[in-house]
Amino acid sequence: MSTHVSIPTIIQYDKSNLDSTELLELYKNMLKPRLIEEKMLILLRQGKVSKWFSGIGQEAISVGVTMSLQKDEYILPMHRNLGVFTTREIPLYRLFSQWQGKANGFTKGRDRSFHFGTQEFKIVGMISHLGPQLGVADGIALASNLQNKNQVTAVFTGEGGTSEGDFHEALNVASVWQLPVMFCVENNGYGLSTPTNEQYNCKDIADRALGYGMESHIIDGNNIIEVYTKIRDLAESMRQNPRPVLIEFKTFRMRGHEEASGTKYVPQNLLDTWAKKDPLENFQAFLRDENILTEEQEVVFKEEIIHEINEHLQIAFDEDKIIPNESVELNDVYKPFEYKEVVKNYKTKELRLIDAISEGLKQSMEQHDNLVIMGQDVAEYGGVFKITEGFVEQFGKERVRNTPICESAIVEAGMGLSIAGMKSVVEMQFADFVTSGFNPVVNYLAKSHYRWNQEADVVVRMPCGAGVAAGPFHSQTNEAWFTKTPGLKVVYPAFPVDAKGLLATAINDPNPVLFFEHKALYRSIRQEVPTDYFTIPFGKASLLKLGNQVTIISYGAGVHWALETLKNNPDIQADLIDLRTLQPLDSEAIYTSIKKTGRAIILQEDSLFGGIASDISSMIMENCFEYLDAPVKRVASIETPIPFINQLEDQYLAKGKFEAALKELLEY
Structure with missing residues (x-):
């Protein structure tokens, strides 16, 4: 068995211009780890x-x-x-x-x-x-x-x-x-x-x-x-x-x-x-x-x-052994973040979701001079969705950085910037591509604060979702991969105002945040959005509709599917909860509504098994069982990869199943 290493038999030293003090320091510094190791082996x-x-x-x-x-x-x-x-x-x-x-x-x-x-x-x-x-x-x-x-x-x-x-x-x-x-x-x-x-x-x-x-x-x-x-x-x-x-x-x-x-x-x-x-x-x-x-x-x-x-x-x-303390363990998963509310101004303009994200990102770059944006084609090209168009002219190429196609190294570079006291926003060109950087997201960003008190001040932008005929590798909504991982925060806005305010909070938060942006909503959803910089807190759901018959829980595109269904069925009186953030989750808003309505239906775009709807359903059963008048219902897309052609994609998506499932629940 051979190696490629050439082995001289005698080490030839050239002490050059080193004096005796330096040479002895080199010796003592080698001696110390050797003696420690010999003791450790014993x-x-x-x-x-x-x-x-x-x-x-x-x-x-x-x-x-x-x-x-x-x-x-x-x-x-x-x-x-x-x-x-x-x-x-x-x-x-x-x-x-x-x-x-x-x-x-x-x-x-x-x-x-x-x-x-x-x-x-x-x-x-x-x-x-x-x-x-x-x-x-x-x-x-x-x-x-x-x-x-x-x-x-x-x-x-x-x-x-x-x-x-x-x-x-x-x-x-x-x-x-x-x-x-x-x-x-x-x-x-x-x-x-x-x-x-x-x-x-x-x-x-x-x-x-x-x-x-x-x-x-x-x-x-x-x-x-x-x-x-x-x-x-x-x-x-x-x-x-x-x-x-x-x-x-x-x-x-x-x-x-x-x-x-x-x-x-x-x-x-x-x-x-x-x-x-x-x-x-x-x-x-x-x-x-x-x-x-x-x-x-x-x-x-x-x-x-x-x-x-x-x-x-x-x-x-002589030091005491560690005594397990569950609250200490749980509190150390995330770095404490003191949310500072910046109130919306009264001046607004109509923006699409994509414009609100762009404006929120630009205003955060103005707020934080230590913030760096990294991603494929984000500089002069402005990103494939043009969210960072014009950013290079305002902030320069040092802070708006095109990257090679290497998601893993760029997520890791974001971690390194955080260690050195800087912030970063890393754009996944499509959320699907995060698989190429999955290891550093779930094993490095997520665990660093818990392990050695080092925050990972990184936001990973995740353009996601189906409905645009993009096929199996550009259409996933893969939030469940990350809501499962302690140490990560997961944000998923459905409206322009929420997207802008939550993105500002995500960048302020020193913890790693996965920020999901639904591609089908980018240019289809418009809203009057405050023009100035503002923030929205994590862990606070939005109650979009009020009713006493049923609680509808959703996020992302599912919120708009639910709104469309309620518009088409004005006789259905429902609480409609837009979660907005999935980690942290506003469980109190969910429980409060269900205790009023007695029925719950959870709508997600992701396929059913292992999705967040399953966990929310379990939480409801464990905490609100005595208030329920019917089983909790989950509605999700079918258990296949996401197909390309429109008619197959329409069949795949949960959107077409929701109305029937809602009526079935109400008739229980």
Whole structure:
């Protein structure tokens, strides 16, 4: 079994213009994570930590990169980069508490190992889906450019992660936008048990940069001086001339992917060869030969670090275990948002839904100078629906950004902008296309505040819905994918006034918002809309009609289908509730109406099974059962993908079934 890595037998150090103080600092910063790891492996066997991903043999990369960057520059490490955390001088007891699931950790026991971030130390931790952090680094670097900070962002991945689509999307975006991202690939020979020759078919990962018009370098990842000096010089160059750089560090993983995996799949001769190239032992020998490190100093350094480890471990061991508190858990899913009402002005003009969204977006851009719009064709072209037409002329291409076709990387870039203190609106050209960015939406945006108290200040605009003969890939109304995911807010207006006011609130809200815009309503629904900027609160439904026979609950296009049905049947006296927001949901408005009418029918455009109508029905049954005079009825589209031709689409949609279902309920 072979890899593509060329292995020299002896590390050649060139101390260049480094003085003894710097060299000893490099040594101590490598020694510390090594000693911590050795202790963690003992604790793992004792059952005092739950899992461990060893970085033994790779310390030079983490330490060299971190020492090369300024302390206010972000680093996005992986689970084998302990040296990043220790070199940034995070108190050890906090790391130990994190690994034991204690409150002094960074995730309150909600996530493990290195799955956390900390703004205090400018570290953004990974998630188990390895790829998304690469695009997040793009967003942080974009913020650096927009804010003229002249900073570098370093992001780590392994050679296995370079096979993920996020890697290629992130590199492409960084290159097109000339973002100062240092893409650090630790090529350590194996992705879990799969050797590199079964992962990719090029000699060096660095070669991939050529396809993206990027600079690349190959660095001996076990040579601490080479890592430190080359990265230091590259970082300074990137600050002066912002651009992305791909760096491949040649190294090796001396232990299992995680400790339970073992290393039986690795040939012993390969382990033996790389053991001779241990970055810490080789550098220690070099410093001794150069009379920079004495045996007495070495003993002192080790004793100091071991004492610190033991002292901080005791703090973590003595810390109380987390006591579950349901209200605390629920309250931490979303960042608290203090809604500020901006009242509608009396001056109005008639706008279509599409115009109201455009005006609301433009006025939010004027309100927030840190707001960036990103999406395919949103700049000069104005978006496929022309919602951002003219925005480039007013706000410039820095803030209204055409993107490559890479939904995943752009959602991730929105997350990075949020980490760096900016807001973003990401346009999905069609809501269907969110599948290409689904992972970062549901696993990164949705979970970040709950995991480590980091808001995802991102609005994802979702042009959706059928009725325009657009077929299976441009017509879905896929809100149920997101109402199911804690941490996301879901907004779905049916009228121009609501669209404008709710969009302003969505952009003000620091939490991730999926903002659904029904394409069939874009140019068919008109309304008098206040001309000035205003907001509408989330979680407040709109009662459009009053009656005592039945409660009709809907949103989006379904609201207009219900209005048409009631117009055609003036004898039916119904409460018609337009939900407007699906998460948060105005359950009180629903219950209050049903307690009055005794009957409920829920109309949705989405297909029936698994849709939000099912959950609302269950909520009604659980909370209003004694008030019901008939079973709760759900009306939805049929269980097929959405067809293209009009007659099939008409058959598909719930619109044609609603009137009969409503009358059937009233006759029960």
